[in-house]
Amino acid sequence: MILKTENLSHKYTSTWAIRDINIEIADPGIIGLLGSNGAGKSTTMNIICGTLNQTEGNVYVNDIDLRKHPLEAKKQIGFLPQIAPLYTDLTIDEYLVYCAELRLMEKNKIKAAVEEVKERCGIAHFASRLIKNLSGGYRQRVGIAQSIIHKPKLVVMDEPTNGLDPNQMIEARKLIREIAEEHTVLFSSHVLSEVNLLCREVIMIEGGRIVFSDSMDAFNNYAQSSAVLMRMDHPPAVAELLKVAGVTGVDFVSDKQARIHFEGSEEEVTDRLVAASVAGGWRLKEINPDKGVLDDVFKQLSQTAGQ
Ligand SMILES: Nc1ncnc2c1ncn2[C@@H]1O[C@H](COP(=O)(O)OP(=O)(O)OP(=O)(O)O)[C@@H](O)[C@H]1O
Numbered sequence: 001m002i003l004k005t006e007n008l009s010h011k012y013t014s015t016w017a018i019r020d021i022n023i024e025i026a027d028p029g030i031i032g033l034l035g036s037n038g039a040g041k042s043t044t045m046n047i048i049c050g051t052l053n054q055t056e057g058n059v060y061v062n063d064i065d066l067r068k069h070p071l072e073a074k075k076q077i078g079f080l081p082q083i084a085p086l087y088t089d090l091t092i093d094e095y096l097v098y099c100a101e102l103r104l105m106e107k108n109k110i111k112a113a114v115e116e117v118k119e120r121c122g123i124a125h126f127a128s129r130l131i132k133n134l135s136g137g138y139r140q141r142v143g144i145a146q147s148i149i150h151k152p153k154l155v156v157m158d159e160p161t162n163g164l165d166p167n168q169m170i171e172a173r174k175l176i177r178e179i180a181e182e183h184t185v186l187f188s189s190h191v192l193s194e195v196n197l198l199c200r201e202v203i204m205i206e207g208g209r210i211v212f213s214d215s216m217d218a219f220n221n222y223a224q225s226s227a228v229l230m231r232m233d234h235p236p237a238v239a240e241l242l243k244v245a246g247v248t249g250v251d252f253v254s255d256k257q258a259r260i261h262f263e264g265s266e267e268e269v270t271d272r273l274v275a276a277s278v279a280g281g282w283r284l285k286e287i288n289p290d291k292g293v294l295d296d297v298f299k300q301l302s303q304t305a306g307q
Pocket of ligand 1: 039040
Protein backbone atom coordinates (compact mmCIF):
# COMPACT_ATOMS: atom_id res chain seq x y z
CA MET A 1 0.00 0.00 0.00
CA ILE A 2 1.48 3.36 -1.03
CA LEU A 3 -0.59 5.35 1.46
CA LYS A 4 -2.95 4.32 4.18
CA THR A 5 -4.55 6.54 6.79
CA GLU A 6 -6.60 5.08 9.62
CA ASN A 7 -9.22 7.22 11.33
CA LEU A 8 -7.06 10.29 10.97
CA SER A 9 -8.50 13.06 13.15
CA HIS A 10 -7.18 16.43 14.19
CA LYS A 11 -8.21 19.22 16.54
CA TYR A 12 -6.48 22.62 16.46
CA THR A 13 -8.84 23.95 19.09
CA SER A 14 -11.84 22.29 20.70
CA THR A 15 -13.52 21.22 17.46
CA TRP A 16 -12.40 18.58 14.99
CA ALA A 17 -10.79 20.08 11.87
CA ILE A 18 -10.77 16.59 10.32
CA ARG A 19 -12.42 13.45 11.62
CA ASP A 20 -11.96 9.77 10.71
CA ILE A 21 -10.19 10.28 7.42
CA ASN A 22 -9.52 6.84 5.92
CA ILE A 23 -7.55 6.82 2.70
CA GLU A 24 -6.08 3.82 0.90
CA ILE A 25 -3.96 4.28 -2.19
CA ALA A 26 -2.58 1.07 -3.61
CA ASP A 27 -1.87 1.97 -7.23
CA PRO A 28 0.14 4.67 -8.99
CA GLY A 29 -1.59 7.60 -10.71
CA ILE A 30 -3.03 10.94 -9.71
CA ILE A 31 -5.52 11.08 -6.87
CA GLY A 32 -7.40 14.29 -6.20
CA LEU A 33 -8.32 15.55 -2.78
CA LEU A 34 -11.25 17.80 -3.53
CA GLY A 35 -12.92 20.12 -1.08
CA SER A 36 -14.03 23.70 -0.57
CA ASN A 37 -11.99 26.19 1.45
CA GLY A 38 -11.63 25.09 5.04
CA ALA A 39 -12.77 21.52 4.29
CA GLY A 40 -9.63 20.04 5.81
CA LYS A 41 -7.40 19.35 2.81
CA SER A 42 -4.29 21.11 4.09
CA THR A 43 -4.68 19.61 7.55
CA THR A 44 -4.88 16.11 6.04
CA MET A 45 -1.88 16.70 3.78
CA ASN A 46 0.25 18.26 6.49
CA ILE A 47 -0.34 15.23 8.70
CA ILE A 48 0.37 12.75 5.90
CA CYS A 49 3.65 14.55 5.24
CA GLY A 50 4.64 14.65 8.89
CA THR A 51 4.62 18.43 9.30
CA LEU A 52 1.65 18.32 11.68
CA ASN A 53 1.06 15.77 14.42
CA GLN A 54 -2.40 14.29 14.37
CA THR A 55 -4.59 14.19 17.45
CA GLU A 56 -5.74 10.67 16.60
CA GLY A 57 -5.24 8.01 13.95
CA ASN A 58 -2.37 6.55 11.96
CA VAL A 59 -0.54 7.18 8.72
CA TYR A 60 1.39 4.51 6.82
CA VAL A 61 3.50 5.45 3.83
CA ASN A 62 4.71 2.49 1.82
CA ASP A 63 3.57 0.41 4.81
CA ILE A 64 5.85 2.35 7.18
CA ASP A 65 4.21 3.86 10.27
CA LEU A 66 4.92 7.60 10.07
CA ARG A 67 4.76 8.11 13.84
CA LYS A 68 6.96 5.18 14.74
CA HIS A 69 9.51 5.58 11.94
CA PRO A 70 9.31 9.20 10.77
CA LEU A 71 12.67 9.34 9.00
CA GLU A 72 12.09 6.14 7.03
CA ALA A 73 8.52 7.10 6.15
CA LYS A 74 9.48 10.62 5.10
CA LYS A 75 12.03 9.26 2.62
CA GLN A 76 9.02 7.94 0.71
CA ILE A 77 7.18 11.29 0.68
CA GLY A 78 7.66 14.45 -1.33
CA PHE A 79 5.66 17.50 -0.28
CA LEU A 80 4.74 20.71 -2.00
CA PRO A 81 2.83 22.71 0.63
CA GLN A 82 0.31 25.39 -0.31
CA ILE A 83 3.04 28.01 0.00
CA ALA A 84 6.16 26.48 -1.53
CA PRO A 85 9.04 26.60 0.97
CA LEU A 86 11.42 28.48 -1.30
CA TYR A 87 14.52 30.38 -0.23
CA THR A 88 14.34 33.20 -2.67
CA ASP A 89 17.88 34.46 -2.08
CA LEU A 90 19.31 31.16 -3.31
CA THR A 91 19.80 30.13 -6.90
CA ILE A 92 17.87 27.12 -8.16
CA ASP A 93 21.04 25.00 -7.96
CA GLU A 94 21.85 26.09 -4.41
CA TYR A 95 18.30 25.55 -3.26
CA LEU A 96 17.96 22.08 -4.75
CA VAL A 97 21.27 20.94 -3.26
CA TYR A 98 20.07 22.25 0.09
CA CYS A 99 16.76 20.35 -0.24
CA ALA A 100 18.59 17.14 -1.19
CA GLU A 101 20.73 17.50 1.95
CA LEU A 102 17.62 18.08 4.06
CA ARG A 103 16.24 14.87 2.62
CA LEU A 104 19.38 13.11 3.87
CA MET A 105 20.36 11.99 0.40
CA GLU A 106 23.77 10.42 0.06
CA LYS A 107 26.33 13.14 -0.74
CA ASN A 108 27.67 11.46 -3.87
CA LYS A 109 24.19 11.18 -5.38
CA ILE A 110 23.10 14.78 -4.94
CA LYS A 111 24.69 16.35 -8.01
CA ALA A 112 23.15 13.85 -10.42
CA ALA A 113 19.77 14.11 -8.69
CA VAL A 114 19.78 17.91 -8.99
CA GLU A 115 20.65 17.71 -12.69
CA GLU A 116 17.94 15.14 -13.34
CA VAL A 117 15.22 17.01 -11.52
CA LYS A 118 16.08 20.30 -13.23
CA GLU A 119 15.72 18.64 -16.63
CA ARG A 120 12.50 16.96 -15.64
CA CYS A 121 10.94 20.20 -14.39
CA GLY A 122 12.20 22.36 -17.27
CA ILE A 123 14.29 24.70 -15.11
CA ALA A 124 17.83 23.71 -16.16
CA HIS A 125 18.34 26.90 -18.20
CA PHE A 126 17.66 29.03 -15.09
CA ALA A 127 19.84 26.96 -12.76
CA SER A 128 22.04 29.85 -11.62
CA ARG A 129 19.26 32.41 -11.38
CA LEU A 130 18.09 33.60 -7.96
CA ILE A 131 14.66 32.21 -7.16
CA LYS A 132 13.36 35.70 -6.37
CA ASN A 133 13.94 36.64 -10.01
CA LEU A 134 11.75 33.83 -11.38
CA SER A 135 8.11 34.14 -12.51
CA GLY A 136 5.36 32.48 -10.45
CA GLY A 137 5.16 29.57 -12.87
CA TYR A 138 8.89 28.83 -12.64
CA ARG A 139 8.90 29.19 -8.88
CA GLN A 140 6.17 26.58 -8.77
CA ARG A 141 8.34 24.29 -10.90
CA VAL A 142 11.18 24.73 -8.42
CA GLY A 143 8.70 23.82 -5.67
CA ILE A 144 7.72 20.71 -7.58
CA ALA A 145 11.40 19.88 -8.22
CA GLN A 146 12.20 19.89 -4.49
CA SER A 147 9.26 17.56 -3.88
CA ILE A 148 10.63 14.82 -6.17
CA ILE A 149 14.39 15.23 -5.81
CA HIS A 150 14.73 12.19 -3.51
CA LYS A 151 12.50 10.05 -5.75
CA PRO A 152 9.72 9.46 -3.23
CA LYS A 153 6.98 6.92 -3.85
CA LEU A 154 4.30 9.43 -2.94
CA VAL A 155 4.23 13.10 -3.90
CA VAL A 156 1.74 15.30 -2.06
CA MET A 157 0.86 18.67 -3.58
CA ASP A 158 -1.40 21.15 -1.84
CA GLU A 159 -3.27 23.21 -4.44
CA PRO A 160 -0.28 23.26 -6.83
CA THR A 161 -2.01 25.25 -9.57
CA ASN A 162 -3.54 27.88 -7.29
CA GLY A 163 -2.50 31.40 -8.22
CA LEU A 164 -1.05 30.46 -11.61
CA ASP A 165 -2.25 32.10 -14.81
CA PRO A 166 -4.01 29.87 -17.39
CA ASN A 167 -0.85 29.12 -19.40
CA GLN A 168 1.16 28.35 -16.29
CA MET A 169 -1.67 26.08 -15.16
CA ILE A 170 -1.52 24.10 -18.38
CA GLU A 171 2.26 23.73 -17.99
CA ALA A 172 1.95 22.73 -14.33
CA ARG A 173 -0.70 20.10 -15.19
CA LYS A 174 1.56 18.69 -17.89
CA LEU A 175 4.41 18.43 -15.41
CA ILE A 176 2.20 16.80 -12.78
CA ARG A 177 1.07 14.20 -15.35
CA GLU A 178 4.69 13.45 -16.23
CA ILE A 179 5.63 13.12 -12.57
CA ALA A 180 2.72 10.72 -12.07
CA GLU A 181 4.32 8.32 -14.57
CA GLU A 182 6.93 7.52 -11.92
CA HIS A 183 5.36 8.59 -8.65
CA THR A 184 1.93 8.43 -7.07
CA VAL A 185 0.59 11.94 -6.78
CA LEU A 186 -1.97 13.08 -4.22
CA PHE A 187 -2.98 16.62 -5.01
CA SER A 188 -5.60 18.91 -3.55
CA SER A 189 -7.85 21.42 -5.20
CA HIS A 190 -11.08 23.24 -4.57
CA VAL A 191 -11.76 23.29 -8.33
CA LEU A 192 -13.76 20.36 -9.60
CA SER A 193 -12.74 20.82 -13.26
CA GLU A 194 -9.07 20.72 -12.26
CA VAL A 195 -9.49 17.40 -10.47
CA ASN A 196 -11.56 16.13 -13.37
CA LEU A 197 -8.79 16.94 -15.84
CA LEU A 198 -6.01 15.29 -13.90
CA CYS A 199 -7.22 12.54 -11.65
CA ARG A 200 -7.97 8.85 -11.85
CA GLU A 201 -9.59 8.87 -8.44
CA VAL A 202 -11.15 11.51 -6.29
CA ILE A 203 -11.50 11.81 -2.55
CA MET A 204 -13.92 14.52 -1.59
CA ILE A 205 -13.76 16.05 1.84
CA GLU A 206 -16.23 18.39 3.40
CA GLY A 207 -16.48 19.67 6.96
CA GLY A 208 -13.45 17.54 7.86
CA ARG A 209 -15.00 14.26 6.70
CA ILE A 210 -14.72 12.19 3.56
CA VAL A 211 -18.02 12.43 1.73
CA PHE A 212 -17.02 10.61 -1.45
CA SER A 213 -14.16 8.37 -2.51
CA ASP A 214 -14.19 6.57 -5.83
CA SER A 215 -13.07 6.79 -9.46
CA MET A 216 -13.48 10.06 -11.37
CA ASP A 217 -16.00 8.31 -13.64
CA ALA A 218 -18.13 7.30 -10.68
CA PHE A 219 -17.94 10.86 -9.39
CA ASN A 220 -19.07 12.30 -12.70
CA ASN A 221 -22.05 9.97 -12.81
CA TYR A 222 -22.93 11.06 -9.33
CA ALA A 223 -22.44 14.73 -10.03
CA GLN A 224 -24.61 14.60 -13.13
CA SER A 225 -27.21 17.12 -12.19
CA SER A 226 -30.87 16.68 -12.89
CA ALA A 227 -31.19 19.90 -14.85
CA VAL A 228 -30.62 20.99 -18.42
CA LEU A 229 -29.93 24.44 -19.80
CA MET A 230 -32.03 25.34 -22.84
CA ARG A 231 -31.46 28.36 -25.09
CA MET A 232 -34.30 29.32 -27.39
CA ASP A 233 -35.03 32.23 -29.73
CA HIS A 234 -38.75 32.19 -28.87
CA PRO A 235 -39.03 30.72 -25.39
CA PRO A 236 -42.52 29.81 -24.22
CA ALA A 237 -44.12 30.66 -20.88
CA VAL A 238 -42.96 28.68 -17.86
CA ALA A 239 -46.34 26.89 -17.77
CA GLU A 240 -45.71 25.46 -21.25
CA LEU A 241 -42.35 24.03 -20.22
CA LEU A 242 -43.88 22.53 -17.09
CA LYS A 243 -46.34 20.58 -19.28
CA VAL A 244 -43.47 18.45 -20.64
CA ALA A 245 -43.52 15.09 -18.84
CA GLY A 246 -40.76 14.83 -16.22
CA VAL A 247 -40.14 18.59 -15.90
CA THR A 248 -40.41 19.64 -12.25
CA GLY A 249 -39.25 23.24 -12.29
CA VAL A 250 -38.15 26.03 -14.59
CA ASP A 251 -36.14 29.15 -13.97
CA PHE A 252 -35.02 31.57 -16.60
CA VAL A 253 -31.33 32.49 -16.30
CA SER A 254 -31.73 35.11 -19.07
CA ASP A 255 -34.64 36.04 -21.33
CA LYS A 256 -33.64 33.33 -23.81
CA GLN A 257 -32.14 30.69 -21.55
CA ALA A 258 -33.98 28.50 -19.07
CA ARG A 259 -32.77 25.99 -16.53
CA ILE A 260 -35.13 23.03 -16.61
CA HIS A 261 -35.18 20.76 -13.57
CA PHE A 262 -36.49 17.29 -14.14
CA GLU A 263 -37.05 13.84 -12.70
CA GLY A 264 -36.17 10.60 -14.45
CA SER A 265 -33.97 9.93 -17.45
CA GLU A 266 -32.13 12.93 -18.83
CA GLU A 267 -32.17 11.46 -22.33
CA GLU A 268 -35.92 10.97 -22.38
CA VAL A 269 -36.71 14.40 -20.94
CA THR A 270 -34.31 16.03 -23.42
CA ASP A 271 -36.02 14.21 -26.32
CA ARG A 272 -39.41 15.43 -25.10
CA LEU A 273 -38.16 19.00 -24.74
CA VAL A 274 -36.75 18.94 -28.27
CA ALA A 275 -40.06 17.57 -29.63
CA ALA A 276 -42.06 20.19 -27.69
CA SER A 277 -39.80 22.92 -29.02
CA VAL A 278 -40.38 21.83 -32.62
CA ALA A 279 -44.15 21.57 -32.06
CA GLY A 280 -44.34 24.90 -30.22
CA GLY A 281 -41.96 26.86 -32.48
CA TRP A 282 -39.59 27.79 -29.60
CA ARG A 283 -36.61 27.74 -32.00
CA LEU A 284 -34.28 25.73 -29.79
CA LYS A 285 -30.65 26.78 -30.23
CA GLU A 286 -28.89 24.79 -27.57
CA ILE A 287 -29.65 22.20 -24.92
CA ASN A 288 -27.00 20.95 -22.50
CA PRO A 289 -26.86 19.13 -19.19
CA ASP A 290 -26.36 21.60 -16.38
CA LYS A 291 -23.48 20.07 -14.44
CA GLY A 292 -24.03 20.76 -10.79
CA VAL A 293 -21.75 23.43 -9.45
CA LEU A 294 -19.38 22.18 -6.81
CA ASP A 295 -21.42 23.59 -3.95
CA ASP A 296 -24.51 21.69 -5.07
CA VAL A 297 -22.55 18.46 -5.33
CA PHE A 298 -21.10 19.09 -1.89
CA LYS A 299 -24.59 19.60 -0.56
CA GLN A 300 -25.88 16.41 -2.17
CA LEU A 301 -22.90 14.42 -0.96
CA SER A 302 -22.94 15.71 2.58
CA GLN A 303 -26.67 14.94 2.79
CA THR A 304 -25.94 11.40 1.58
CA ALA A 305 -23.13 11.12 4.12
CA GLY A 306 -25.48 12.16 6.91
CA GLN A 307 -28.10 9.52 6.08
N1 LIG B 1 -3.55 26.59 12.64
C1 LIG B 1 -4.87 26.47 12.80
N2 LIG B 1 -5.47 26.79 13.95
C2 LIG B 1 -6.80 26.67 14.13
N3 LIG B 1 -7.64 26.22 13.18
C3 LIG B 1 -7.12 25.90 11.99
C4 LIG B 1 -5.71 26.01 11.74
N4 LIG B 1 -5.48 25.61 10.45
C5 LIG B 1 -6.68 25.29 9.93
N5 LIG B 1 -7.66 25.44 10.86
C6 LIG B 1 -9.09 25.13 10.67
O1 LIG B 1 -9.23 23.77 10.33
C7 LIG B 1 -10.20 23.59 9.31
C8 LIG B 1 -9.58 22.91 8.11
O2 LIG B 1 -8.64 23.78 7.51
P1 LIG B 1 -7.68 23.37 6.30
O3 LIG B 1 -6.68 24.47 6.12
O4 LIG B 1 -7.18 22.01 6.51
O5 LIG B 1 -8.71 23.37 5.10
P2 LIG B 1 -8.43 23.35 3.53
O6 LIG B 1 -9.42 22.42 2.95
O7 LIG B 1 -7.01 23.08 3.25
O8 LIG B 1 -8.81 24.81 3.12
P3 LIG B 1 -7.96 25.87 2.23
O9 LIG B 1 -8.14 25.45 0.83
O10 LIG B 1 -8.67 27.16 2.56
O11 LIG B 1 -6.55 25.80 2.74
C9 LIG B 1 -10.76 24.96 9.02
O12 LIG B 1 -11.94 25.12 9.75
C10 LIG B 1 -9.68 25.91 9.51
O13 LIG B 1 -10.24 27.12 9.93
